[in-house]
């Protein structure tokens with residue numbers, strides 16, 4: 001079997017002694033989008049922090065293209081191609097859009113590619129990031145990640161503070177990036193139906209454990225099972241993957 005773009009096995013992580021997430025298994029091929037779902041406090045952000053190296057993980061392994069990522073080493077994770085778009089967007093608010101993109105870019109041509117994806121940013125190149133609308137700031141946060149040429153993009157709460165119509169405009173861009181560049185995406189998103197329409201596969205967490213996983217289309221087709229998973233029930237055996 002060829003190495004997955006991202007393979008996570010038995011991942012455990014937390015903030016003090018007791019782990020918050022336990023036994024997380026994820027596998028994504030190149031260009032696949034996985035929706036990481038679950039109720040508030042389920043452990044979605046913790047999972048992304050542990051994958052990105054911003055949080056040390058305990059047991060388990062994280063591999064990108066077959067190579068192990070060391071625990072708690074965010075720069076190393078970024079060098080190996082794993083880039084996080086955090087929910088606070090982490091922009092340099094007193095720098096312009098152009099400066100934010102240039103500072104993150106691995107090579108000059110990438111900025112032009114990203115501006116083709118987000119034409120609105122091209123119109124706002126000289127504007128300080130702090131003066132952008134919420135939707136424009138999210139475009140810039142995605143743009144800053146994409147100019148790093150990620151193999152795996154981790155997106156935490158794309159829709160944070162945004163109207164659904166803005167999110168509906170951003171998700172197709174993420175899908176296009178995955179399809180056209182082979183970047184794999186882990187998408188944490190509260191708008192479940194929008195996330196499932198964009199994703200190939202999905203995993204539902206509850207209380208830090210995986211309670212349901214499968215093809216996004218199968219989860220859409222079985223809303224009762226999805227709802228039960230959100231309430232923390234393990235998936236019924238005949239439906240679980």
Ligand SMILES: Nc1ncnc2c1ncn2[C@@H]1O[C@H](COP(=O)(O)OP(=O)(O)OP(=O)(O)O)[C@@H](O)[C@H]1O
Pocket residue numbers: 015020038039040041042043044045046047
């Ligand atoms: N910095 C922290 N220190 C201690 N505990 C934390 C910290 N951040 C999160 N937690 C706890 O870890 C658990 C999982 O939180 P996490 O933010 O990963 O959930 P989530 O699924 O992303 O939720 P939400 O959708 O509300 O963002 C929660 O019980 C939360 O209180």
